[in-house]
Amino acid sequence: xxxxxxxxxxxxxxxxxxxxxxxxxxxxxxxxxxxxxxxxxxxxxxxxxxxxxxxxxxxxxxxxxxxxxxxxxxxxxxxxxxxxxxxxxxxxxxxxxxxxxxxxxxxxxxxxxxxxxxxxxxxxxxxxxxxxxxxxxxxxxxxxxxxxxxxxxxxxxxxxxxxxxxxxxxxxxxxxxxxxxxxxxxxxxxxxxxxxxxxxxxxxxxxxxxxxxxxxxxxxxxxxxxxxxxxxxxxxx
Numbered sequence: 001x002x003x004x005x006x007x008x009x010x011x012x013x014x015x016x017x018x019x020x021x022x023x024x025x026x027x028x029x030x031x032x033x034x035x036x037x038x039x040x041x042x043x044x045x046x047x048x049x050x051x052x053x054x055x056x057x058x059x060x061x062x063x064x065x066x067x068x069x070x071x072x073x074x075x076x077x078x079x080x081x082x083x084x085x086x087x088x089x090x091x092x093x094x095x096x097x098x099x100x101x102x103x104x105x106x107x108x109x110x111x112x113x114x115x116x117x118x119x120x121x122x123x124x125x126x127x128x129x130x131x132x133x134x135x136x137x138x139x140x141x142x143x144x145x146x147x148x149x150x151x152x153x154x155x156x157x158x159x160x161x162x163x164x165x166x167x168x169x170x171x172x173x174x175x176x177x178x179x180x181x182x183x184x185x186x187x188x189x190x191x192x193x194x195x196x197x198x199x200x201x202x203x204x205x206x207x208x209x210x211x212x213x214x215x216x217x218x219x220x221x222x223x224x225x226x227x228x229x230x231x232x233x234x235x236x237x
Contacts, residue, residue: 004030008091011084019077021047029074030081034092035149037111037125038085040167041078042149054078055167059229065219103131104138112148119162123148130164130176141176145205168208169215175207205233 004012004027016026025047032041033054044051049070050063056079060071085091103110103122107129110122120133123143130141130148146166162173209230216226 003093005091005093007088011091015077015080019073019080021073021077026077029077030091032149033078033081033085034090035112036147036167038082040147040149042165048074053165053167053169056082059225061169061215061221065221103133104140107131107140112150114150121151121164123164129179132173140179141173142179143176145208146171146176169211209233 008030012023012026012030015021015030016023019026021029025045028045029041029043029048032043036042039056041054042051043054048062049067052060052062052074054060054074058075060075062071062074064070081091103124107122107124107127109124110131111125113120113122115121122131123129124131125147128143130143132139132141143166146164146168148171149165149167151162151164163170164173165171212221212226212229212233215221216223221229
C-alpha cells in the first residue's frame with residue numbers, strides 16, 4: 001500500500017471533517033485518486049458502498065447505484081482530491097521498495113506500479129504502456145485509451161487470466177496488444193508484435209462502449225449516463 005506524503009495527512013484530516021467521511025476512508029480515496037493520476041479512482045471501502053469507480057466529469061459506478069446522496073458526496077470528495085493532485089502533484093509516496101524490478105529507462109517513471117504473487121507490473125501513462133515482469137521475463141503491452149490503476153483479479157497463474165482496472169472497468173490482459181518496441185531500445189527479449197495504433201484505439205473504444213452497455217443493463221448506469229459516455233467515446237473514432 002502506498003504511503004501518504006507528510007503534508008497529505010493534514011489534507012486528509014481536513015477532507016474527512018468537511019465531507020463527513022472517516023479519516024481511513026478519505027486516505028483510501030486519496031490513494032485511489034492518486035493511482036488514477038487525478039482523473040479516475042477505483043476504490044473499495046464500506047463507507048463508499050463497497051467497490052466502485054469514479055471518473056472525472058461526474059461519472060460514478062457504485063455497488064448501490066441508487067444511493068444518489070452518496071454518489072454526490074463521493075463525486076465532491078474525489079473532485080476536490082483531483083484538484084489538489086493537479087495543483088500539488090502526487091499525494092502518495094511510491095518510492096521503489098527493496099527487490100522491486102527495474103523497468104526499461106525509455107518508458108520513464110511509472111504512474112502506477114505494484115505486484116501480485118510473483119508478477120510485477122507498471123503502467124506508464126505518457127507511453128501508454130503496461131510492463132509486466134515474471135521470473136525475469138519482461139513483456140510490454142499497448143494500453144491504448146485505458147488508464148490502468150491496478151490489478152482487478154488474477155484467477156490463475158497464467159497471464160491470460162489477469163485483469164487490470166481501467167476507467168472503463170476491468171480489462172483482460174489478453175485483450176491488450178503486446179508490443180516489441182523495447183527490443184530496439186533495450187535489447188531485452190519481448191514476446192509480441194506491433195499493430196496499427198488507429199485500429200487498436202478503435203477496438204478499445206468499441207470494447208468500452210460494450211462494457212458500458214453491460215453496466216446499463218445491470219442498472220449501474222442510467223440511460224442518460226450511458227448515452228453521454230457513448231457519444232464522447234464515438235467522437236474519438
